[in-house]
Each structure stands twice: as structure tokens, then as C-alpha cells.
Amino acid sequence: METIIKYPPQSTWESILQRPTQSVEAIESIVNEVFLAVKQNGDTAVAQYTKRFDKVNLESVFVSHEEIETASDAISEDLKLAIQQAKSNIEVFHSAQKTAKVDVETQPGVRCWQQKRPIETVGLYIPGGTAPLFSTVLMLAVPATIAGCNNIVLCTPPNSEGVIANEILYTAALCGIKTIIKVGGIQAIAGLTFGTSSIPKVSKIFGPGNQYVTVAKQLATKFGVAIDMPAGPSELLVMADKTANPAFVASDLLSQAEHGIDSQVILVSTDENMLLETENQIRIQTQNLDRKPIIEKALENKKLILVKSDQDAVDLINYYGPEHYIICTDNNPFFIENVINAGSVFIGAYTPESAGDYASGTNHTLPTNGYAKAYSGVNLDSFLKNITFQEITKEGLETIGTTIELMAEAEGLMAHKNAVTIRLKSIVDESK
Amino acid sequence: METIIKYPPQSTWESILQRPTQSVEAIESIVNEVFLAVKQNGDTAVAQYTKRFDKVNLESVFVSHEEIETASDAISEDLKLAIQQAKSNIEVFHSAQKTAKVDVETQPGVRCWQQKRPIETVGLYIPGGTAPLFSTVLMLAVPATIAGCNNIVLCTPPNSEGVIANEILYTAALCGIKTIIKVGGIQAIAGLTFGTSSIPKVSKIFGPGNQYVTVAKQLATKFGVAIDMPAGPSELLVMADKTANPAFVASDLLSQAEHGIDSQVILVSTDENMLLETENQIRIQTQNLDRKPIIEKALENKKLILVKSDQDAVDLINYYGPEHYIICTDNNPFFIENVINAGSVFIGAYTPESAGDYASGTNHTLPTNGYAKAYSGVNLDSFLKNITFQEITKEGLETIGTTIELMAEAEGLMAHKNAVTIRLKSIVDESK
Numbered sequence: 001m002e003t004i005i006k007y008p009p010q011s012t013w014e015s016i017l018q019r020p021t022q023s024v025e026a027i028e029s030i031v032n033e034v035f036l037a038v039k040q041n042g043d044t045a046v047a048q049y050t051k052r053f054d055k056v057n058l059e060s061v062f063v064s065h066e067e068i069e070t071a072s073d074a075i076s077e078d079l080k081l082a083i084q085q086a087k088s089n090i091e092v093f094h095s096a097q098k099t100a101k102v103d104v105e106t107q108p109g110v111r112c113w114q115q116k117r118p119i120e121t122v123g124l125y126i127p128g129g130t131a132p133l134f135s136t137v138l139m140l141a142v143p144a145t146i147a148g149c150n151n152i153v154l155c156t157p158p159n160s161e162g163v164i165a166n167e168i169l170y171t172a173a174l175c176g177i178k179t180i181i182k183v184g185g186i187q188a189i190a191g192l193t194f195g196t197s198s199i200p201k202v203s204k205i206f207g208p209g210n211q212y213v214t215v216a217k218q219l220a221t222k223f224g225v226a227i228d229m230p231a232g233p234s235e236l237l238v239m240a241d242k243t244a245n246p247a248f249v250a251s252d253l254l255s256q257a258e259h260g261i262d263s264q265v266i267l268v269s270t271d272e273n274m275l276l277e278t279e280n281q282i283r284i285q286t287q288n289l290d291r292k293p294i295i296e297k298a299l300e301n302k303k304l305i306l307v308k309s310d311q312d313a314v315d316l317i318n319y320y321g322p323e324h325y326i327i328c329t330d331n332n333p334f335f336i337e338n339v340i341n342a343g344s345v346f347i348g349a350y351t352p353e354s355a356g357d358y359a360s361g362t363n364h365t366l367p368t369n370g371y372a373k374a375y376s377g378v379n380l381d382s383f384l385k386n387i388t389f390q391e392i393t394k395e396g397l398e399t400i401g402t403t404i405e406l407m408a409e410a411e412g413l414m415a416h417k418n419a420v421t422i423r424l425k426s427i428v429d430e431s432k
Numbered sequence: 433m434e435t436i437i438k439y440p441p442q443s444t445w446e447s448i449l450q451r452p453t454q455s456v457e458a459i460e461s462i463v464n465e466v467f468l469a470v471k472q473n474g475d476t477a478v479a480q481y482t483k484r485f486d487k488v489n490l491e492s493v494f495v496s497h498e499e500i501e502t503a504s505d506a507i508s509e510d511l512k513l514a515i516q517q518a519k520s521n522i523e524v525f526h527s528a529q530k531t532a533k534v535d536v537e538t539q540p541g542v543r544c545w546q547q548k549r550p551i552e553t554v555g556l557y558i559p560g561g562t563a564p565l566f567s568t569v570l571m572l573a574v575p576a577t578i579a580g581c582n583n584i585v586l587c588t589p590p591n592s593e594g595v596i597a598n599e600i601l602y603t604a605a606l607c608g609i610k611t612i613i614k615v616g617g618i619q620a621i622a623g624l625t626f627g628t629s630s631i632p633k634v635s636k637i638f639g640p641g642n643q644y645v646t647v648a649k650q651l652a653t654k655f656g657v658a659i660d661m662p663a664g665p666s667e668l669l670v671m672a673d674k675t676a677n678p679a680f681v682a683s684d685l686l687s688q689a690e691h692g693i694d695s696q697v698i699l700v701s702t703d704e705n706m707l708l709e710t711e712n713q714i715r716i717q718t719q720n721l722d723r724k725p726i727i728e729k730a731l732e733n734k735k736l737i738l739v740k741s742d743q744d745a746v747d748l749i750n751y752y753g754p755e756h757y758i759i760c761t762d763n764n765p766f767f768i769e770n771v772i773n774a775g776s777v778f779i780g781a782y783t784p785e786s787a788g789d790y791a792s793g794t795n796h797t798l799p800t801n802g803y804a805k806a807y808s809g810v811n812l813d814s815f816l817k818n819i820t821f822q823e824i825t826k827e828g829l830e831t832i833g834t835t836i837e838l839m840a841e842a843e844g845l846m847a848h849k850n851a852v853t854i855r856l857k858s859i860v861d862e863s864k
Contacts, residue, residue: 082838089538089832096536097546104528106521106793114529114794117772119806131844167842203806221662222650226806230653245858251851258847285854290846339819340549347823350859352851355824358839359832361538362546362820374551374635374658376818386808387771388794391779392787400521400791406514407790410599412563414722415690419683419784422717426677427782 004275006306010315016303017320019369020233020262027215031186035219038190043197049187054128055160061198063164063180071169083171086359087138093361094143097380109396116384118148119226121200123192124177125207125217128157128184132165133208139363139378140206141175147383152177153200155192157184185209189216193225204228206378208365228378232369233262236353237322239313239335240278242271244328245349249274250281252326252346252353257298258291266303266320268313275304314338321372324353341372394427436707438738442747448735449752451801452665452694459647463618467651470622475629481619486560487592493630495596495612503601515603518791519570525793526575529812541828548816550580551658553632555624556609557639557649560589560616564597565640571795571810572638573607579815584609585632587624589616617641621648625657636660638810640797660810664801665694668785669754671745671767672710674703676760677781681706682713684758684785685734686727693729698752700737700745707736746770753804756785773804826859 008016037045043061051057103113124140127133137154144152154177156164164182172180181199183191188199189209195201204226205217217227236256240249253265269275282302286295307313310331317325321341329335332347339345343366344356356362365378376382392400401420408416440448469477475493483489535545556572559565569586576584586609588596596614604612613631615623620631621641627633636658637649649659668688672681685697701707714734718727739745742763749757753773761767764779771777775798776788788794797810808814824832833852840848 079838079842082835085539085832085835086839089542089544092538093534093536093544093546096534099531102525102528104525104793106524107517110521110787110792112521112525112793114525114811120772121805133843135839135843218654221653224662224802226803230656247854247858248851251847251854255845255847255851258845285847285850289850290844295847336821340552342819345819345821347821350826350829350855351822351824352836352855354836354840354848354851355542355829355832356820356822357836357848359835360542360822360824361536361544362822370656371658372817372819373553374817377820379546379818379820381813381818385804385806386811386813387774387777387804388788388809388811389768389777389779390783390788390792390794392783392792394782397782397787400517400787403514403517403791404784404786404789406511407518407567408786410511411565411567412722413687413690415683415687415717415727416786416789418717418721419680419687419786422679422683423782423784426680 003279004272004304004306007308008305013316013319016305019264020301024211024215027211031212031215031219034186035190035193038187038196039194046183046187046191046196046199049185050183053185054157056158056162058158058162058182061182063169063182068169068173071166072173074166075170080170083134083138083174086135087142087174089359089361090138090142091146094146094380107396107399109393110390110400112388112390114386114388116386118150119203119383119385120149121151121202122149122153122383123202123205124152124154125188125205125209125213126154126156126168127209127213128159132167134165134167134171135358135364136207137168137171137175139365141172141177143378143380144383145176147380149383151200153179153181153192153202155181155183155188155199157188158182186212186216189213189220193220193223206365206382228365228382229367229371229375230369233264234259235264235322235368236324236326237266237268237317237320238326239268239317239329240274241269241329241331242274243330244274246274246277246281248349249278249328250285253282253302254285254289254295255352255354256324257295258289261294261297263298264301265298266305266322268305268307268316270307270310270313272306275306279304310334321370323366323368323372326353343367343372343377397423398427435711436704436736436738439740440737445748445751448737451667451696452733456643456647459643463644463647463651466618467622467625470619470628471626478615478619478623478628478631481617482615485617486589488590488594490590490594490614493614495601495614500601500605503598504605506598507602512602515566515606518567519574519606521791521793522570522574523578526578526812539828539831541825542832544820544822546818546820548818550582551635551815551817552581553583553634554581554585554815555634555637556584556586557620557637557641557645558586558588558600559641559645560591564599566597566599566603567790567796568639569600569603569607571797573604573609575795575810575812576815577608579812581815583632585611585613585624585634587613587615587620587631589620590614618644618648621645621652625652625655638797638814660797660814661799661803661807662801665696666691667696667754667800668756668758669698669700669749669752670758671700671749671761672706673701673761673763674706675762676706678706678709678713680781681710681760682717685714686717686721687784687786688756689727689730690721690723693726695730696733697730698735698737698754700739700748702739702742702745704738707738711736742766753802755798755800755804758785775799775804775809829855830859
């Protein structure tokens with residue numbers, strides 16, 4: 001069985017590195033329906049769709065103080081300490097991302113500055129489903145809090161008993177989130193977009209979700225709401241040369257594969273033996289994993305790619321723009337230096353992707369689907385916006401005024417010119 | 433005639449401050465048509481739509497070296513110097529926005545860092561039409577160049593003689609843009625989205641445009657291309673107390689009004705007399721302006737709002753989130769301190785909006801339509817993306833490993849846990 005792709009020429013990269021495509025046509029009609037209903041009927045519509053999709057009638061969509069206390073009691077001390085350590089590291093790294101005001105005099109009397117302000121109202125979407133993704137609560141709530149967002153609204157779907165996972169409630173409360181709403185799926189995104197009596201209208205929506213949530217977030221942008229980034233299936237590319245440990249590499253590829261059957265795993269190497277040994281390790285380790293059926297399905301699309309040189313590897317990797325990118329070579333500085341397109345980069349034998357997924361401090365909300373070519377992962381700036389300020393003195397305007405007048409006139413905008421002329425004239429009149 | 437809105441209660445803000453709405457339904461079908469055609473037929477389709485919309489058959493869509501030289505010769509030395517001064521100020525302010533690498537050890541042996549990389553390929557869209565908006569060339573090309581974008585593609589529509597305005601060509605060449613393409617409108621955005629033989633596929637599209645271009649940019653995001661920000665009609669809000677100069681204030685409101693009949697101008701004051709005097713000044717100054725018909729139409733929707741206090745003013749202004757915001761009061765520091773939602777802020781009597789539109793150094797590509805609540809205007813970061821990196825030592829993994837294992841297990845992701853376990857085990861085995 002020959003699964004290794006050897007020395008692929010650049011003309012074949014597009015087809016080799018093609019991502020799993022998603023057909024959203026079918027989803028769009030139900031997303032449009034829910035948006036229209038929630039816009040018109042608010043909470044009533046939200047409750048109807050919660051009943052239909054989540055199979056539950058809720059008395060209240062708000063999580064009570066009692067529910068949070070019960071949840072906290074149900075979690076082991078060990079797990080609490082783990083969550084607290086992860087939170088602390090995420091705080092350290094995201095706090096370090098604060099920037100100073102940029103303040104310059106571009107020419108005498110012309111002062112321009114740039115200062116960040118928090119986005120006042122943000123919505124954090126946390127998926128429900130089989131696994132409670134409380135780590136995503138940390139990844140969104142921690143930077144939102146550091147940024148100083150005033151109103152942080154967390155939406156997450158209830159199970160059919162109307163309950164949210166203990167870990168999500170504990171983590172949200174630990175992060176100081178006051179508004180936790182039991183609404184998920186399209187109706188949550190619609191509620192955050194239009195606002196209802198229970199769900200505040202927000203300016204920006206963050207967080208992962210299934211295809212319905214993804215399409216709903218895309219639609220939300222049509223109604224003036226910003227989103228963190230468009231989403232696609234998760235992906236990992238590992239660059240490993242002959243010095244890498246095939247068992248470690250295999251364990252990382254498997255951790256990516258367990259996310260879902262559409263997860264994409266790619267291994268690039270300058271050493272054919274490394275590819276073969278890793279493939280063997282994948283086979284061995286898969287046997288003991290709970291999510292074997294998902295993993296085996298995802299692995300059907302794995303790519304093992306042999307390249308001639310580190311430079312060829314770098315070119316191919318930047319062409320792909322992986323969400324997660326592990327570098328295990330004896331030439332790591334070269335690969336770090338030449339990363340152009342990637343979401344998050346993991347370096348060396350003892351830096352598994354899991355570290356960044358949970359606890360090292362970096363964010364795990366990252367650009368998939370090649371979006372790393374234009375988008376950053378979620379970071380402190382995702383919760384801030386830059387405002388520019390300027391203040392010009394009389395003397396400053398006297399120096400720069402003619403430039404503005406000439407340019408405005410050349411653009412045919414005489415009222416723009418006049419706003420300068422009338423001021424310059426007044427300065428001259430005053431000095432008479 | 434009573435045009436002043438006195439002390440509006442917060443419940444009325446939504447209707448008072450409503451922005452002109454745009455119906456895009458009709459536009460969407462032609463945008464979809466052009467996208468499909470350009471995707472399928474590339475340059476052939478682009479040429480067909482250029483013929484249909486711009487009424488011209490081009491021999492080549494590329495601007496030649498000769499055309500640039502001819503354009504440069506046709507521009508007055510005065511205007512050249514003005515453009516150069518503006519460019520210099522824009523360079524100073526946008527260069528000052530460079531940030532250092534963020535590099536921290538979140539706990540011993542766990543190093544996380546964040547570093548920016550340029551977006552490799554960007555498209556700059558410059559509108560054509562009656563006025564040649566060469567200032568927008570500066571606002572996009574200068575930060576793209578400072579960011580280090582490798583491939584900068586400028587698209588702008590030709591006139592019916594197949595010609596681009598001299599000022600646009602001169603400015604683009606001055607900024608070092610190598611690829612100037614004579615394609616405008618929907619077909620330009622479609623070309624940049626899919627790529628054609630002539631037009632490179634880009635990762636992000638920047639720039640203003642009419643409703644067709646705006647809807648086309650929105651559609652481009654569905655095909656994996658990022659855009660600078662969604663767009664709406666331009667707007668200005670001036671806060672002026674009794675110490676402001678009504679003639680200056682009027683000149684600024686008029687410079688906003690001349691942009692188009694859907695431009696929005698709002699004047700907020702704590703002083704009724706200031707509102708009345710400014711209204712009078714608007715009447716007087718309008719008489720001498722070239723674009724009187726546009727201005728008068730836009731002014732039909734102007735709002736003059738009287739508020740009780742500076743705090744009321746600030747609340748109303750942040751509720752609106754103006755694109756351009758001029759502050760002319762004797763309490764400017766209070767207003768600066770309390771700005772939460774605005775694109776660009778102009779402070780004091782000698783800082784007209786025109787200064788920032790052209791030459792002071794700030795960018796004029798700004799969030800309209802209330803998008804200032806979530807979006808920044810174009811700045812250096814718009815052309816960069818943040819990549820996170822992490823490197824963990826053996827000792828680091830020994831410290832953080834249990835945390836990752838516990839969290840992965842609680843999320844039901846055992847392969848994530850195993851990626852740590854297999855490494856910790858190997859460290860123990862080694863030390864035996």
C-alpha cells in the first residue's frame with residue numbers, strides 16, 4: 001500500500017492539499033428561517049427552536065446562581081486546579097498583548113494618535129454536544145475580560161434535560177461571566193444578532209460551532225454584527241525530519257483526527273522513513289483510543305508528503321496555511337523564520353498541540369481553511385478596536401493647509417477645501 | 433421652521449439616529465451573475481462586463497509604463513508636492529504603529545510568543561467615477577507597503593476612453609505599486625476573489641466603492657477572501673458647545689454632505705444658539721459650493737440635536753458610533769476620555785475632517801454604519817496577521833502536563849491526552 005505522496009510539483013499542490021468542502025446550500029434555508037423568526041418574534045421563536053432542536057422546554061433561559069453552585073460542587077478539586085492553572089497562563093499571555101497608545105507629531109502642530117477601546121458588548125458561543133468544551137470558555141472569556149468588554153454574554157445549548165455541563169458553568173463563573181444563557185445553535189446566533197427580551201444584542205460574536213452555527217455567524221455579518229472569523233474543519237500539519245520521534249508525531253496527528261471525521265491531518269517530511277514509521281505508529285496508537293471510528297474516518301483523508309528540501313517544505317506549508325503547525329526538525333529556526341501563513345505554531349518534541357489547545361497560554365480559536373493567509377487567531381485585539389485621534393494647532397494648519405486644499409480641489413471636493421480655507425482666512429484676519 | 437431636536441430621551445435615539453438604509457436585494461442578483469461568470473470564464477467575462485458597465489473595449493487591462501509617465505507629466509508640481517507631503521505624514525503615522533514581538537514564559541519551560549506577518553497578496557480597490565480618489569491610493573498603498581505585503585494589486589475602473597485618472601496613476605506609482613489593473617466594479621472584486629489570467633487571486637480586498645462594489649465585497653467573503661470592513665454611506669457627527677465657531681462647524685458638516693446624497697451629518701450641542709447659528713452658516717456657505725444639489729439633498733436628513741449635558745452628549749454619541757467625530761468644546765479632555773465608539777476623532781477648532789481625509793497622517797478608510805462599535809478603521813494591522821508560537825521544554829511539559837491531561841480527559845478527547853502522556857512516559861523512561 002503506497003500512501004506517500006513523493007515530491008509533488010507545485011502544480012499539484014492545489015489538488016493534494018484540497019480541504020474537505022462543505023455544502024452550505026441546504027443549511028442556508030433553515031438559517032434564514034430561524035433568523036427571520038427570531039427577528040420577528042424574539043424569545044418566543046427562540047423557545048420554539050430550542051424545543052425543536054434541543055428537545056427541551058425551558059422555564060428560564062438564564063442560568064441561576066444555584067445551578068452554578070451545584071456545578072462547582074460536582075467538579076473534582078484536581079480539575080478545578082487544572083482549569084485555574086490554564087486560566088492563569090492564558091491571562092499571562094493575553095495580558096502581555098496590551099499595547100501602548102501610538103502618539104506622534106507627523107509634522108509640527110499636527111498630532112495624531114491611536115488608542116484602543118474595548119468592544120462594549122460581545123457574545124461568546126460555546127458548543128454543547130457530547131463533549132463539554134469548557135476550554136473554549138477560557139479562550140474567549142479571559143481575553144474579553146482583559147480587554148475590558150462591559151457586557152459579556154455567553155450562549156450555550158442545554159441538553160434535553162435543560163442542563164448545561166458542570167465544567168462549562170464552573171469555568172464561566174470562574175471567569176466572572178455574569179450572563180449565561182441556555183440557548184444554542186442558529187437561534188442563539190440570531191438572538192445575539194437582533195437581541196430579544198432575554199438575549200442582549202451584541203456587536204461581535206465569537207466562538208466555534210457546527211455547520212449551522214458557522215452559516216448563522218456568516219449571515220449575522222449581513223445584519224451589522226462582526227464575527228471573530230469564518231470557520232471550517234480543524235486541521236494540523238506536522239513538519240518532521242528524520243530527527244523527529246514518530247510516536248510523538250503520530251500522537252499529535254491522532255489528537256487532531258479525533259476532532260471530527262472532516263478533520264484534516266498532514267505530515268510533511270524530508271525523510272521517507274519518518275513517514276512510514278509515523279504511519280505505523282498511527283496504526284498502533286489508534287487501537288487504544290475511544291474515538292477510533294471518528295479517527296479512522298478522518299485518517300482516510302490524511303496526507304503523507306515527502307519533499308526534497310526544507311525550502312520545498314516551507315513553500316508547500318505556506319501555500320497551505322495550516323491552522324495548527326508543528327515543527328519537529330533539527331532546523332527549527334529556519335522553519336520559524338519562514339512561517340508566513342499559519343494560525344499557531346508548536347515547536348519541538350515536547351510541544352504537543354494539546355498544550356496550546358488547553359493550557360500553555362496561547363489561544364485555540366484559530367483560522368482554518370487557509371484563512372491564516374489573511375486572519376489572525378483570536379487574541380486580545382479581537383476584543384478591542386483602534387480609534388484614531390488628531391489635533392492640529394493653528395500653526396499646524398497653516399503648514400499643512402495648502403496641501404489639503406490642493407488635494408481636495410483635485411478630487412473635486414470643494415467643500416472639503418473650504419473647511420480649510422475658512423479657517424486659514426480666520427487665522428489671517430485675527431492676526432491683522 | 434423648527435429643525436432642532438430638543439433633549440431627546442434615550443428611547444427615541446434609535447429612530448432619530450437611524451442611518452439611511454440601503455436595499456441590496458436588487459443588487460445581489462447582478463453581483464451573483466458577475467461572480468459566476470468571472471469564476472467560469474475569467475478574463476473573457478471581465479472584459480464583457482467592462483464593456484457593458486464601463487462602455488469600453490480594452491486592448492490590455494494592464495497600465496503601461498508609458499501611461500504612468502504621461503500621467504506624471506500632466507500633474508502640476510504643486511499637487512505633486514502636496515501628495516508627497518501627505519504620503520510622508522501617512523508613512524510616519526502608520527510606521528509608528530509597528531509593534532514588537534510579544535514573548536513571555538507563562539510558566540517555567542513554557543514559552544509563548546506572538547509575531548506579526550504581512551498578508552502576502554492584497555487587492556486595493558480605488559473607485560473611478562467623476563472624482564479621482566487618489567487620496568485613497570495613499571491610504572491603502574502606504575500601510576500595505578510598510579506592512580511588507582509582497583503582492584499589491586490595484587484595481588480601478590477605466591473611463592469610456594479606457595483611461596485612468598492621472599492623479600491615481602501618479603500616486604500609485606509614487607507608492608511603488610507595480611500592478612495596476614484597469615478593471616472596476618463587481619468584475620474587479622470577482623477577479624480578485626477567484627483570480628484570472630490577468631488578475632491575481634488575493635487574500636484580502638481593501639477599499640471603498642459604490643453599492644455594487646460593497647455587495648460584491650460582502651459576497652467575496654463567502655469564497656474565503658477577507659475584506660477590510662463592511663461599508664455604508666459616509667457620516668460625520670460634530671459635538672460643539674457655545675465656545676465653538678459656527679462657521680467652522682458648518683464648513684465641516686458641508687464637507688461631509690458633499691460626499692453623496694446619502695451622507696449623514698449630525699450636530700450635537702449643549703447650546704441651542706450654536707445649533708441655530710450653525711444652521712444659518714450652512715445656508716450661507718452652501719450657496720457657493722459646486723456640489724450644491726448633492727449637499728442640499730444630503731442635508732434634508734441632517735440632525736441638529738440639543739442635549740442637556742456633556743454626559744448626555746457622550747452617551748448619545750457612543751450609542752451612534754460615528755465614522756468621523758469632531759469635538760469642539762471647552763471640555764475636550766472629557767469627550768476624548770469618554771469616546772468608546774468612533775472611527776476617527778478630530779479635536780479643536782483647527783482640525784477639520786479634511787485634514788484626516790487627506791494629509792495629517794491618519795487613515796480615512798473608516799467604519800461607517802455603526803460598525804465603529806466592533807471594527808477599527810484601516811491601520812497597519814489591517815495588512816498583518818498575528819501568528820502565535822510556543823515551545824515547551826521537557827521540564828515545562830512535566831509541570832504543565834497533568835493539567836493538559838485532566839482537561840483533555842474532561843472534554844472526552846483522549847487522543848489529546850495521549851499526546852501528553854506518551855511524552856511524559858518517554859521522559860520518565862529516559863531518566864531511568
